[in-house]
Amino acid sequence: MLKSLSIDPTKCTGCLQCEMACSYEHEGVFNTAKSRIKVFDFHHEGRKVPYTCTQCAEAWCLHACPVEAIKVDAGTGAKMVFDNICVGCKVCTISCPFGTVNYNSDTGKVMKCDLCGGDPQCAEACPTGAITYVDADWTGLEKMRKWAAATDTAPRA
Amino acid sequence: MAWHRKLLRVNLTNGTCTPEPLNMEWVNDYLGQRGLATKYFCEEVDAKVDPLSPENKLIYTTGPLTGTMASTGGRYSVVTKGPLTGAIACSNSGGYFGAELRFAGWDMIILEGKSPRPVYLHIENDKAELLLAEDFIWGKSVWDTEGLIKKRHQDPLMRVSCIGRAGEIGVLYAAIVNDLHRAAGRSGVGTVMGSKNLKAVAVRGTKGVGGIADPKAFMAATKAGKKVLHDNPVTGQGLPKYGTQVLMNVINEIGASPTRNSQDVQFEGAAKISGEAMHEKRPTDGKPHLITNQACFGCTIACGRISQIDETHFTVKTRPEYWGANGGLEYEAAWAFGNANGVDDLEALQFCNILCNEEGLDPITLGSTIGAVMELYEMGVITKEEIGFEAPFGSAEAVTRLAEMTARGEGFGKVIGLGSKRLCEKYGHPELSMSVKGQEFPAYDGRALQGMGLAYATSNRGACHLRGYMVSTEVLGIPFKTEPQATEGKPELLKAFQDATAVVDSAGICVFTTFAWGLPDIQPQIQAACEGDWSLEKLNVMGERIWNMEREFNLKAGFTAKDDTLPPRLLKEGCKTGPQKGAVTRLDIMMPKYYEVRGWDTEGVPTAETKVRLGL
Numbered sequence: 086m087l088k089s090l091s092i093d094p095t096k097c098t099g100c101l102q103c104e105m106a107c108s109y110e111h112e113g114v115f116n117t118a119k120s121r122i123k124v125f126d127f128h129h130e131g132r133k134v135p136y137t138c139t140q141c142a143e144a145w146c147l148h149a150c151p152v153e154a155i156k157v158d159a160g161t162g163a164k165m166v167f168d169n170i171c172v173g174c175k176v177c178t179i180s181c182p183f184g185t186v187n188y189n190s191d192t193g194k195v196m197k198c199d200l201c202g203g204d205p206q207c208a209e210a211c212p213t214g215a216i217t218y219v220d221a222d223w224t225g226l227e228k229m230r231k232w233a234a235a236t237d238t239a240p241r242a
Numbered sequence: 243m244a245w246h247r248k249l250l251r252v253n254l255t256n257g258t259c260t261p262e263p264l265n266m267e268w269v270n271d272y273l274g275q276r277g278l279a280t281k282y283f284c285e286e287v288d289a290k291v292d293p294l295s296p297e298n299k300l301i302y303t304t305g306p307l308t309g310t311m312a313s314t315g316g317r318y319s320v321v322t323k324g325p326l327t328g329a330i331a332c333s334n335s336g337g338y339f340g341a342e343l344r345f346a347g348w349d350m351i352i353l354e355g356k357s358p359r360p361v362y363l364h365i366e367n368d369k370a371e372l373l374l375a376e377d378f379i380w381g382k383s384v385w386d387t388e389g390l391i392k393k394r395h396q397d398p399l400m401r402v403s404c405i406g407r408a409g410e411i412g413v414l415y416a417a418i419v420n421d422l423h424r425a426a427g428r429s430g431v432g433t434v435m436g437s438k439n440l441k442a443v444a445v446r447g448t449k450g451v452g453g454i455a456d457p458k459a460f461m462a463a464t465k466a467g468k469k470v471l472h473d474n475p476v477t478g479q480g481l482p483k484y485g486t487q488v489l490m491n492v493i494n495e496i497g498a499s500p501t502r503n504s505q506d507v508q509f510e511g512a513a514k515i516s517g518e519a520m521h522e523k524r525p526t527d528g529k530p531h532l533i534t535n536q537a538c539f540g541c542t543i544a545c546g547r548i549s550q551i552d553e554t555h556f557t558v559k560t561r562p563e564y565w566g567a568n569g570g571l572e573y574e575a576a577w578a579f580g581n582a583n584g585v586d587d588l589e590a591l592q593f594c595n596i597l598c599n600e601e602g603l604d605p606i607t608l609g610s611t612i613g614a615v616m617e618l619y620e621m622g623v624i625t626k627e628e629i630g631f632e633a634p635f636g637s638a639e640a641v642t643r644l645a646e647m648t649a650r651g652e653g654f655g656k657v658i659g660l661g662s663k664r665l666c667e668k669y670g671h672p673e674l675s676m677s678v679k680g681q682e683f684p685a686y687d688g689r690a691l692q693g694m695g696l697a698y699a700t701s702n703r704g705a706c707h708l709r710g711y712m713v714s715t716e717v718l719g720i721p722f723k724t725e726p727q728a729t730e731g732k733p734e735l736l737k738a739f740q741d742a743t744a745v746v747d748s749a750g751i752c753v754f755t756t757f758a759w760g761l762p763d764i765q766p767q768i769q770a771a772c773e774g775d776w777s778l779e780k781l782n783v784m785g786e787r788i789w790n791m792e793r794e795f796n797l798k799a800g801f802t803a804k805d806d807t808l809p810p811r812l813l814k815e816g817c818k819t820g821p822q823k824g825a826v827t828r829l830d831i832m833m834p835k836y837y838e839v840r841g842w843d844t845e846g847v848p849t850a851e852t853k854v855r856l857g858l
Contacts, residue, residue, distance in 0.1 A: 098534075098535060098537035098541075098544035099536055099537050099544075100537035100538070100539070100541050100542060100544060101338075101537075101539055101540060102311060102540060105310070105311045105540065108450060109311065112450065113452060113457075114449075114451060114452035115311060115450055115451045115452070116345055116450020116451070116452075117341075117345065117450075118345060118399070118448035118450065119448070119450065128566075129566035131533035131534050131536075131548040131549075131550065131567030132534075133534075133536075210311070212313075212468060212472065212542035212544075
């Protein structure tokens, strides 16, 4: 069963545990500047929103790459950047409509979410369940459940 | 180890920024943050220094867990000699700034001298420079300062720690505020920053924190710690839902809420300004005050409040700049502007709270000082003509106007800017200042809670709830329940709390974790992060060492046993109502015992034996 990240911004507190977990998994240091997931704070509205790659089925980044450095991982469906092939041209960063592929000036390559090989550390670290890793075909399940519970099916008098 | 082993020394007089290796021997004895920076401070600064002179120093400092996945691991502290107290000052803040400083590769910044012109410190990883603040951010609020700096450097990811206008004009309890509404709030650390002509420290770091001694053990220990916080009713439920305001009703009901300048210990309007009230829909616009909770960096508790003030309230109805979501209302601010002044207008209190963030002020001292003004006004000592309007207890209009006048140095606000000790002395009533060593006590009555009274009297930075939170045992039953009026065993317990808190404050984590964590929960996290031996035994002695080092500084600065006391009101006037009715603080019983368990002589001086034992 294919799984995907599901994000519920209403549960996010802005603690950045996800960003630290991501950077630690990929870079071996706690460093939010090198995280593939980013939490945005819309301060004047009191809203915080974690944002990362949604792993498009027809990925713009994958198609745009001139050297085929971005490939699909058959197990997770993640669009993976292969550093040994990537030339750092950044065309994928332009083609991605969501901005979730970014250049890493330390390595000269691009970086994006790779779902940590099927065990995404951001979801693991999130203390409030704002980021979960669920059945890709049923990311709406919890929202449906919530609304289903609120649906009044009692017979009318 | 988790340290970068590097500090930045900034000489504001000469305009130089110089990297320096961190003294790892001192790290071994003092860990970091509060302990380590106080060690540097005591070694480098004469205890008799005038706090507002160039000879005083200001140290920004982090702990080994700052910028790591340890829950709440984002704290930094500012250490200096406080202008409000003349004592050692160490104010701690959350938000994101502390972690960013570590991500830039620095463990500490020592700021010395005084800049000839207003400047700000700009740090981008290894690069550090002083840039002119004149005609740019000098004279601006905290919020404008942060926005303008990010705009100039075209970097929305920067983190800014700065003073507002209160720190520039010399209000003696100006705070340093970072990330718009987190503050190193107390003792006037922002006033010292202003006196050095330093407006802000702006940091961007992309290096991160690495070098964890045992990464596997660290991830396991921090994960275990997070589970403890999650499963605990205070840190897992009470604080996320109600914030620090979870305490408003609890403290009031037990009769420990200093009200109307501590004339009373219960406030009839407490329920209206409580954490519960923040969830209720307002009659005016049908919205609750509270929008959401907010975490500081790395924090899995998330006690911070983000609220929206009522747009129709008299304080803001013509000022749309205050209508957006904003930090607060937090318990200490709610109490200081509310209970201490007899004001039960939630929106007015939130306005005062956000004003303190906007202009960089300590809400506890400001609110308590206004409480003293109101008592003096009702006694007829301070007149309507002097203030410019009527200022009786209960007036939301008076509190909000006086708070604004103080933040901006207008009219009678200049006198309030001196704090209650100097203000009450000026009007011939020093006994009406609800302070210890010049610093006002916070939202717990020292008569109603004997251990808290002792904590205020002995706190090294003047009255404070964050040096030994006896409320924990006397009200909440953490780690076990003690009777509020019991005096026996309180000195021993307070010593243990004070020493443990000194360790927490030196590690880079938040003291609120101690609602759920004891040192045995924290120790494995420190041990895994840092090389060497960080056993419980070593940490306990280290906490005691830090406490005694601070004490020695204060003794050298001129404090004596006579200063380990409370305002006469707490020692003579019994609680008027509630479960603690009739109680006064029994320092006469507790203080001799406290000195004894501390290993101090009858004059409160650490004995030679104690100093040797602690390696001082």
